[in-house]
Amino acid sequence: MNKTKDVFITGFALFSMFFGAGNLILPPFLGFKAGETWLMVTIGFVITAVIIPILGIVAHAKLQGTMYDFGKKVSPVFSVIYCFTVYGICLLLPGPRTASVTHEMAIAPFFNTSSLLTSTIYFILVFIFVMNRSQVLDLLGKYLTPIIIIILLAIIGIAVFSAPGVVQPTHFNTPLVDGILEGYQTFDAIAAMVVGAVLIISINLKNSSPTADKQRLIFKAGLVAGVGLFIIYTGLVLIGSLHNSEFPEDVSRSALLLGLGTKTLGTAGTSLLSILIALACFTTAVGIVTGTADYLKGLFHNSKTVYTITAIIGSVLGIVIGQFDVKFIIDVAIPALMFIYPITIILILLNVIPxxxxxxxxxxxxxxxxxxxxxxxxxxxxxxxxxxxxxxxxxxxxxxxxxxxxxxxxxxxxxxxxxxxxxxxxx
Structure with a gap:
């Protein structure tokens, strides 16, 4: 029973570290544009936003190391450059984006405060969690993730049964390909490289079981997280499609998600969705900063000072960049993703196969x-x-x-x- 409990707690923690800003705002908008082709779009999205990332976790379970181990067969120099590139991208784009989404969807609708204030408070809290990383798995797995899943399932369930019955035509010529490419924007394959290492270190800190047992735990936890992501993504794409006739064509990703929350849960929906957004974004930011700090700490002989300095730098970058508009951060990320994602996918697949x-x-x-x-x-x-x-x-x-x-x-x-x-x- 305890082993089953550990699998679900670890799986929920992994789910929450994956499930951040992009994971919330991208699927409904994808469904909105897909219309009647929502299923093909979902298949494409799931390939790059669920299957590849979970294979990344499986590879981590096999390697029992860090992101460096993914590329060391190419060459040590390549692997170091790749690691620095990925961690740099994470600190500059998906990390700060979580604060930007939190402000735009969870703070701005209720409070007339600046995005700089939001990102400052947000990343101060992130820093506190990163510095208490031994408690991260339990906090995420036991408390935060169940709340996220319950609110999301409520929105999806009500939205499916309250759909107007009119679906607008698709905007996509190649829905499968569009789904695959939109999956890049979740950063989930990259997240697998980052949070997989966090997961292994966190488990090792509190678990002295044999390596084979830890590998089984991580593998099963990865499956739990993968099933959760698949269900939530599919549901969010579906309701975006079913309700696409109720929103203007130029609706933003954020406005669409907030609108769906209000339509499904009434006036309380916006408040509940705001809590969900803040929690989902926050857990991802913690995973990104912790993963980067862990990597650099390992390079400098497990120096706690390096860990702290990295956490500070990651949090400061989050404050500065996180005050920008969500759409701006998404647009800036596209070239970086087109460059780094193919290499990341290949490294994951090569480390999974025999x-x-x-x-x-x-x-x-x-x-x-x-x-x-x-x-x-x-x-x-x-x-x-x-x-x-x-x-x-x-x-x-x-x-x-x-x-x-x-x-x-x-x-x-x-x-x-x-x-x-x-x-x-x-x-």
């Missing part, structure tokens, strides 16, 4: 290929040009910002065939 299919040569070749073919998608957003578009259109799926998939897959297959016939080249 060792005999993931030699050093396969790691290096596949990751380098993903890196090269993600550059056009990155440049297309920063420096659009007809010449670049012409190149992208020659790459399979390039037109859909997924040009890295087939080249990476082909490289993976060819290098595995090569190492089968030349075993000495595998390492």
């Amino acid at each position: 060792e005999n299919w993931a030699s050093v040569l396969v790691f290096r070749g596949t990751v380098i290929t993903a890196f090269i073919f993600s550059i056009p998608d990155f440049l297309k957003i920063l420096m659009p040009s007809e010449g670049l578009n012409a190149i992208i259109d020659t790459i399979p799926l390039g037109h859909y910002n997924l040009g890295w998939i087939f080249p990476s897959l082909i490289t993976f297959v060819l290098l595995n065939l090569y190492t089968r016939f030349n075993p000495s080249t595998a390492s």
